[in-house]
Amino acid sequence: MDKLTLTNNLHEKGNGSIFIQDDRSLLISIAAFGALRKELIENIGNDRMKGFLLRYGWKLGEKDAEKVLKMNLNTVKERILYGPELHKMQGNAAVVVTKLEVKAVCEVSAKYSISMEGIWRNSYEAVQHIAQFGIVKDQNCYTLAGYGSGFLSKICNQTVIFKELTCEVQGYSECRWIAKSLDQWGEEIKEELDFYKDTPIVQELEKTYEQLIEERENLKTSILIHEKLTQEILLGNNLESIANIVYAETGIPGMITDKHHQVLAYKGIPEVDLDELNREFKNYLLKTRRDFAIDKKERLIQNTELVKLDQHSRLVTPIILQDKMIGYCSFVYPENKKIELKIHKMLLERVATISSLFLLNEKTKFGADQRLREHFFEDILRGEYLDENEILRKGNLIHLDLSEAFRIIAVRYQFKEKNLKNELAFHGNVLELTYKYFTEKNIGILITHKANGIVLLIPEKFIMGKDKRVCAEGFLQFLSKNFSEVRFFSGISKASAQIGKVKDSYHEALTALRMTTISNSVVTFESLGIIGPLINQNNEKEVKQIAEHALGPLLKDLDEKKIDLLKTLYTFLSNGGNLEQTALNIGLSLSGLRYRISKIEEMLDKDLRNPIYMHQLLLALQIIILIDGIDLQVSD
Incomplete structure (x- = not known):
């Protein structure tokens, strides 16, 4: 097939007419066409303009195909590939075909099935659309797509539809497209097909009127549900009543969850299916969002989304409270259930708004109750x-x-890295999470802030018969999970039934707290043995003198080097003389640790392998920690 050029096919007659091949033609600048597109968009809207240009392009392509079918071309592939050459010659775009698969469906009727892919470069439609509107988000080469669809449909004797995948108007360097006959397209092309239907304006107006009636009914339903939900808030009812009303009015199963997808309320979903549905949804989030999310925030659903899963589909929208995402509202649909996305989206977002108001009310009440308890506890202390x-x-x-x-638990926190902004936010959050932790376990507590820590009063009956350390460690692990940048330590008082002497219990908890280490983050007052009661008596001066005598030169003229030696000795003794564990805790090599131990032995003139002497030294160090408040914990 000879290459088509305009030079060989343009003929000018002397009577004011020009012909391209045998067709009388007009020469019109693409700027004029761009102005026409702009007028169409402004007067009839983008969708009607798209349909108009697709059908216009279809007619152009169909006409050219009729001429090609009369030409003496040997194969269907030659006839198909003649179209891009014609299109290029006419100045529409540079066309590159990257894939062409065609097979006969019926030789008698010359019906062919086709799959074709390619590129348009320098599309006149893209050039003009960018000139008029700049870079936009949707593909816009409608005449080109219509031309290709009309041309191939005529050649293949069945409907073929072009679809742009990327377009220069979106900022790409070229337009990429795919074309397939209807037997190869699935449901995905149905929406595009509608644009090729030439609907009279009267029918469109009737359709628009029907849509307005539907919108009005949807709005009435939405307002009715909103009023009922608002009434529930005013009556002081809970999230379960909100879920019940929504299900009663819509028949759509739904749930309200916190931001970790723990269910707060649900209706219309069998309880036996609830965990499985949530597990499937959480697995979807992990798989689809983990790889591309730069930070945790990007993994959250921040707008209303329809998620289609194997066992169900879910329309989900976030609950926003004071610019923070605190949970989700979801409609849950069984497989193949028809979803009226527009109205359901509007309803769900209203439910999320009402849920936000309810949670704001709860937070306000909770905050008032929390402050009341804090002040009460502070006054007691x-x-x-x-x-x-x-x-x-x-x-x-x-x-x-x-x-x-009751028992008093004193908790101290230590930031692994200094960050004032994070620390200020942390202080408020740690109280809220502590309340949440014990509320979920149905444990009533008193709590208040103290310097670099919090203090809790917990009824003994809730931990009676349990290992006190294990209970406290579970709480600290919960805090550590939520605040990975913070290290937590806890001291626990003896049980007491005298609320009037709560200050004594508080001092017991502080005494135990001072004895915590990185490797021993929870200490009970009972575990201190005689040290705790010993120092609580009126012989603090004498006890301190005994400790100073035992530690001798290590305490004299105390400086940073001697503090390091004391920390090393305390960690070594706390680990029962285990060199490997001590080296790990303080970040020293074994040879470096052995050097320090030998230096300490030299200063004290004692053998640290003597278990009796080791016990005496540990006792002396504990006394110094408790009385002088020297911090011998090793930080990272």
Whole structure:
């Protein structure tokens, strides 16, 4: 097939007419066509303009195909490939075919099935659209796509549809397209096919009117549900009542969850299926969002999304409270269930708004209750109440029986890296999460802030018969999971049934807290043996003198080097003389540790392998820590 050029096919007659091949033609600048596109968009809208240009292009392609079919070309592939040459010669774009597969469906009727891919470069439509509107998000070479569809449909004797995959108007360097006959397209092309239907304006107006009626009914339903949900909030009802009303009015199963997808309320979903549906959804989020998310925020669903899974589909929207995403509202659909996306999306977003109002109300009430408990506990610790009965009476008002035995837990936190902004946010969050932890376990507590820590009063009945260390370690692990940048330590007092002497229990917890280390983050007052009670008596001066005598030169003229030696000795003794564990804790090589140990032995003139002497030294160090408050913990 000879290469087509405009030079060989353009003929000018003397009577004011020009012909390309045998067709009388017009020479019109693409700027004029661009102006026409702009007028069409502004007057009839983008969708009607798209349909108009696709059908216009189809007619052009169909006409050219009729001429090609009359030409003496040997194969269907030659006839197909003649189209891109014609299109290029006419100045539409440079066309490159990258794939062409064609097979006969019926030789008698000359019907062919086709799959074709290619590129348009320097598309006149793209050039003009960018000139008029700049870079946009949707493909816009409608006349080119219509031309290709009309041309191939005529050649193949069945409907063939072009679809742009990328376009220069989107900022790409070229337009990529795919063309397939209907027997190879699936449901995905159905929406595109509708644009090729020449719908009279009267029918469109009727359709628009029907849509307006439908929109009005949808809006009425949405407003009705919104009013009922608002009434539930005013009545002080909970999220379960919200889920019940939505299901009763819509018949759509749904759920409300926190941001970790833990279910807060649901309706219309069998309880036996709930965990499995949530597991499937969480697995989807992990698989689809882990790889591309730069940070945790990008892994969250931040807008209303329809997620299609194997066992169900889910329309999900975030619940936003004070610019923070705190949970989700979801409609859950069984497989193959028809989804009225527009109205369901509107309804779900209203449910999320109402849920946000409910949670704001709950947060406000919770915050007031939390502050009340904090102030009450602070007053108790300061000894503001002279009458124990007054404490018991006020405890009853917040549903706490303070006549029963309790323990005080003192928690200290240490930031692994200094970040003032993070620290300020942390102080508020740690109280809220602590309340959440114990509330979920149905444990009523008192809690307040102290310098670099928090103090809790916990009824003994909730941990009676349990290992106190294990209970506290579980709580610290919960905090560490939520605040990975913070290290936590805890001291636990003895059980006491005298709320009037809570200050004594508080000092016991602080005493135990001072004895915590990185390898031993939870210490009970009972585990201190005689040290705790010993120092609580009025012989602090004498006890300190004994400790100073035992440690001798290590305490004299204390400086940073001697503090390092004391830390090494304390860690070594706390680990029972285990060199490997000590080296790991303080970040020294074994040879470096042995050097320090030998230096300490030299200064004390004692053998640190003597178990009796090791015990005496550990006791002395614990006394110094408790009385002088010297920090001998090793930080990373």
